[in-house]
Amino acid sequence: MNEKTKFMLKQIAFYTFVFTVVAWIVVPLIVVTLYAFSSKLDYYDPSKIIPFHYTKQWVYTLLFTLRALDAIKNSIIVAVLTIIISFALGIPAGYAIAKFIFPAKDTIKLSIVALRMFPIPVMAIPLVVLYIRLNLIDTLLGVALAHTAMALPFVVLITSSIFAGVSTELEEAAMVFGLTRLGAFLRITLPLALPGLAAAAMFTFVMSWNEVFVASVLTLQHRTLPAQILSIMAGASGGAAPDYYKFAAAFIMMLPAMLFVFFARKYLITMWGITLK
Numbered sequence: 001m002n003e004k005t006k007f008m009l010k011q012i013a014f015y016t017f018v019f020t021v022v023a024w025i026v027v028p029l030i031v032v033t034l035y036a037f038s039s040k041l042d043y044y045d046p047s048k049i050i051p052f053h054y055t056k057q058w059v060y061t062l063l064f065t066l067r068a069l070d071a072i073k074n075s076i077i078v079a080v081l082t083i084i085i086s087f088a089l090g091i092p093a094g095y096a097i098a099k100f101i102f103p104a105k106d107t108i109k110l111s112i113v114a115l116r117m118f119p120i121p122v123m124a125i126p127l128v129v130l131y132i133r134l135n136l137i138d139t140l141l142g143v144a145l146a147h148t149a150m151a152l153p154f155v156v157l158i159t160s161s162i163f164a165g166v167s168t169e170l171e172e173a174a175m176v177f178g179l180t181r182l183g184a185f186l187r188i189t190l191p192l193a194l195p196g197l198a199a200a201a202m203f204t205f206v207m208s209w210n211e212v213f214v215a216s217v218l219t220l221q222h223r224t225l226p227a228q229i230l231s232i233m234a235g236a237s238g239g240a241a242p243d244y245y246k247f248a249a250a251f252i253m254m255l256p257a258m259l260f261v262f263f264a265r266k267y268l269i270t271m272w273g274i275t276l277k
Helices: 003-036 057-065 068-099 105-117 120-133 140-164 168-176 181-210 213-218 225-234 243-267
Strands: none
Touching: 003 243, 057 068, 057 243, 068 105, 068 140, 068 181, 068 225, 068 243, 105 140, 120 140, 120 213, 140 181, 140 213, 168 181, 181 225, 181 243, 213 225, 225 243
């Protein structure tokens, strides 16, 4: 086998692998989108793999009649609050871990990771009791604080890795020219770390957007989208919602998160350091 044949086989194998991965990701999204708007007639017709008649009824009912639109607003507010609080606490902590030497540094890092070892269902009852006493039950701020507790360990670890990759000499040079350490951080380190912080923000947003257990336990009226969808599906007659409502719910769940990732993609950096356009 000559070199040209080997090269062609490698190319075929590579593009086959890429096509398989892309199809694995994209095909379910297409199926969910098609059947979210499929008419009941086409949905229950076994001879039609792809629906030909479409309706907005299922999505419209979920959004307006069953209050999924209000839940979307709540989810966005909770996710944004989670990002703000996580960054307000995680960025200083990550910077301190990356740039300073202090006693028990490794122990603190291990403790941060260990926070994720506690199962959330085990902590649900104490959390509800605490929230009732603090008047945080059934509030968006309460859900955001709970989501912050879940996301903060990862934000600290991600930001510490990002800041560790920014040269200390740059900050020192800035301070030589008269900047304080805070000024050097704000004008030198933070702009260089923005792509990595965007990745941390994306992770925090997606985690908060998809979380359902805490939001279901802590809220009754001000539910986030996953909690509202779960309530709708569980409250359907017969104990299970029709399948076309499930597809509509999946479409409503995935669309805002996909839009967020789409508009935030240009701030991301791949593992090779190339900015995504």
